[in-house]
Amino acid sequence: MINASDRSKAILLIDEAVTNGARKPVACKEIGLTERTYYRWVGLSKTTGDYIDRRQTAKRSEPSCYCYCSLSRS
16 A cells, blocks of 8 residues: 555645646556546545545444355254
């Protein structure tokens, strides 16, 4: 995963390239990102104020469906 400071630098570099006349998809490709990833990171920054990936710390519930097939066929 890409850490928050690297995400921030990538966004700044892409924005700088676009300001200097580059097309956004080309600037993203040059860095190695998809344009979709760029927009996802920008949206994350707008909603949370930072670029921290919260998927690693998300609370997840137990699965609601378990397979009991092996228990009932004994």
